[in-house]
Amino acid sequence: MRKHKIVVVGCGNISKAWIEYAKGRDDAVIVALVDIHPAYAEAAKVKYGLDCPVFTDLRESIRATGATLVFDLTILEAHPTVVIAAMEEGCDVFGEKPMAPSMAEAEAMIEAADKLGKTYSVMQNRRYLKEMFAFRELVQSGTVGQIGFITSDFFLGLHNGAYRETMDHPLLMDMSIHTFDQSRFITGKEPIFVECHTFNPAGSWFAGAAAAIITFEYEEGSCYSYRGCYCAEGASTSWQSSWRVVGSQGTAIWDGRHAPYAEVVIPTNEIVFENKHRRIDIEMTYSGKDQHGGCLDEMFDALNAERKSATDCTDNVKSLAMLHGVMRSLREGRKVKI
Numbered sequence: 001m002r003k004h005k006i007v008v009v010g011c012g013n014i015s016k017a018w019i020e021y022a023k024g025r026d027d028a029v030i031v032a033l034v035d036i037h038p039a040y041a042e043a044a045k046v047k048y049g050l051d052c053p054v055f056t057d058l059r060e061s062i063r064a065t066g067a068t069l070v071f072d073l074t075i076l077e078a079h080p081t082v083v084i085a086a087m088e089e090g091c092d093v094f095g096e097k098p099m100a101p102s103m104a105e106a107e108a109m110i111e112a113a114d115k116l117g118k119t120y121s122v123m124q125n126r127r128y129l130k131e132m133f134a135f136r137e138l139v140q141s142g143t144v145g146q147i148g149f150i151t152s153d154f155f156l157g158l159h160n161g162a163y164r165e166t167m168d169h170p171l172l173m174d175m176s177i178h179t180f181d182q183s184r185f186i187t188g189k190e191p192i193f194v195e196c197h198t199f200n201p202a203g204s205w206f207a208g209a210a211a212a213i214i215t216f217e218y219e220e221g222s223c224y225s226y227r228g229c230y231c232a233e234g235a236s237t238s239w240q241s242s243w244r245v246v247g248s249q250g251t252a253i254w255d256g257r258h259a260p261y262a263e264v265v266i267p268t269n270e271i272v273f274e275n276k277h278r279r280i281d282i283e284m285t286y287s288g289k290d291q292h293g294g295c296l297d298e299m300f301d302a303l304n305a306e307r308k309s310a311t312d313c314t315d316n317v318k319s320l321a322m323l324h325g326v327m328r329s330l331r332e333g334r335k336v337k338i
């Protein structure tokens with residue numbers, strides 16, 4: 001059995017999910033922890049009961065341990081440098097979202113992976129839920145007909161948001177990539193234009209814009225309307241957002257918490273009394289792990305099978321392009337091509 005020797009770089013909040021997952025795999029071992037603040041790596045070593053050295057330099061850690069795989073759990077700004085250095089040192093990389101602070105840096109990461117013959121997969125844990133797979137099946141099977149209008153609502157009051165509270169665009173730069181990626185996963189569609197408006201609602205405890213209203217347009221004229229807010233008190237949606245897909249034959253609904261369903265038009269010859277629509281429930285067949293575990297299983301399966309994972313950088317860059325299209329629309333104050 002191939003044994004993956006893992007360096008974990010970035011030992012902050014999200015490292016718990018990754019380290020605990022890796023400890024549960026027979027074909028993987030964590031050989032080093034890296035952080036620019038060595039105290040964080042030392043603390044993680046104790047907290048997770050690891051028996052491995054701690055470094056402040058990623059390249060040195062790979063050379064000293066013969067690592068083959070790097071988990072990049074650093075902050076967004078560090079992702080390009082960390083990912084490219086890891087691949088140059090001969091490692092494949094699994095990393096946290098979003099890929100990169102700019103499209104130019106994301107393209108450089110993809111180019112490096114291609115040139116060096118390495119893979120780089122990006123965490124999109126919010127795809128990996130049985131309700132999400134069922135909703136996708138409902139939408140892509142044609143049950144509601146041709147897709148015409150997609151909406152998602154994300155309304156939460158995020159307290160203890162740490163660094164997010166001082167960011168210029170906490171909702172967009174921290175969270176929206178999950179929802180944009182989910183829109184691609186659910187519909188299989190790639191938008192071509194975007195227009196965005198952001199603002200900071202009354203009562204917000206964020207310094208930057210905690211709310212956004214965005215319109216994405218697809219080639220054939222259908223639209224995806226995103227509404228989000230990180231400072232919404234009361235009646236919160238789930239972290240998965242609340243979704244509506246309106247098709248030519250009906251509407252598919254997922255509130256992000258319960259089982260998705262659709263209501264579709266009943267053919268005229270089958271109408272009884274006033275009922276014009278029929279409810280369609282869908283079986284939930286996804287039996288994999290939830291969230292990070294599901295995405296990491298897929299990344300390891302792909303690496304072992306020498307194929308690209310579902311969230312390989314060459315695919316994930318399309319979700320990132322939605323985010324950077326939004327940011328460009330804000331800068332230019334108009335609708336832009338993605």
Ligand SMILES: NC(=O)c1ccc[n+]([C@@H]2O[C@H](COP(=O)([O-])OP(=O)(O)OC[C@H]3O[C@@H](n4cnc5c(N)ncnc54)[C@H](O)[C@@H]3O)[C@@H](O)[C@H]2O)c1
Nearest residue numbers: 010011012013014035036037040073074075076078096097
């Ligand atoms: N998928 C999810 O649900 C999810 C949830 C939270 C965070 N994240 C993502 O995970 C990443 C980290 O977020 P976090 O909340 O753990 O942040 P954090 O600030 O808690 O941790 C980041 C760690 O990286 C270290 N670091 C920064 N630059 C480094 C570098 N160049 N080399 C080595 N170490 C470096 C920091 O010292 C810190 O310990 C971000 O990209 C974030 O968007 C994803």
